[in-house]
Amino acid sequence: MSSPLFDPTAAPVGREVTIAPRPGSLDGLRIGLVENTKFNSDKLLLRLAERLGRRHGMTVARMVRKRSPSHEVDEAAIDALRRQSDFVVSGIGD
């Protein structure tokens, strides 16, 4: 005779995500930056954007600041990033 085990786990709920098409060229793209308020996050992202600008002629279209690293990017910011930028870089961790 066997006894049942009760699975205490739950997987994340799946949701459908549409991935944006990859750009054919990096030249002249508009960068969106998501700064999560971690120390030096803004500096690192801007330095990265500067290098991308030098190499590929990219420009920073918008940098948004999260309420905290623990919070999600708010919908208004996501909407603005979607309209104004071609891709987004988000950071940083510890």
Add this chain to the structure above:
Amino acid sequence: MSATAEPDPASLIEAYFERGWTDGLPVVPPTEKSVAEMLAGAGLRRDEILGEIPGRNTVVVAEKVAINAVLAGCRPEYMSVVAAAVRGLCHPDFAYHGPASSTGGSAMVLIVNGPLARRLGFNSGNNAFGQGWRPNATVGRAVRLAMMNVMQTRPGLLDRAALGNPGKYSFCFAENEDDHPWEPLHVARGLSPGQSAVTVYASNSLYQVYNQLAAEPEPLLRCFADALSNLGLPNVKGFNQALLVVAGEHAEVLRQSGWSRRQVQSFLVEHTRRRVADLKRAARLPGEVAPADETTWRYLFEKPDDILIVCAGGRAGSWSACLPGWGNKWTKAVTIAIGEMP
């Protein structure tokens, strides 16, 4: 139900270990009956959603929490406290992802208030943070197991604690409402004395504060202010939230002084501070020390309500504790009435 194993109790316990479903301690193997009783203890349906964390695609369903509560050793009547705590963790103000996943390794401190705390036998007295009381031990454990198993907060994955702390196994206590100088925490946070509540609060450290000589609030509170502003504190750079747990003799000093809760909080806002020069010398702020830094203060609290004060612990002994909050108010304590939706 997901699998089968031998009915021998030790083998069953091993089966839960093997699947990575425990916190490292043996669990109580659930049965259909015990899970159903756990749900009934809080009047919950199996499919009832206790909360969601959208950024992690997490949906917390009552049945899974009930299974974890059985595993933790809870009695069914504790389930309403567990459910309220989980609701608190999922509240947007708690901002779960940061304190749950940070390298800081926060314990989720659960403070239980109201008639239910007394009826269920939660310890608020001697050894309030320690071992020996089933409600304290198992409710805190159930919440951590639910975090691991239901909310994807597993060490090394979405729990990135560098060290963690022992409070991550379980950290739950009741407030001592009988010897309190003021109204209890849940009343200070807007609920009525007749309601029961749990407050969830993320803290990655606990410092015991000792002072056997202070007979007035000022010297005693200076010790708290100092403990809350040490150079290694994670949040010394910005405004913070903190929890003070004042035990017997210190609570008596405050009561006899006639100081109000607000006076105590205001004193701490004013005195919990460090010189900018100290912070720069310790590389907690960048840059060289300038002459003005020697006389420029950085304050750690923005306003009195950022300091939560709770009474708990034994009547004897000159000990209290301070628990700095995780993050620069990136997470805030949340108080949930037990048995009610937030």
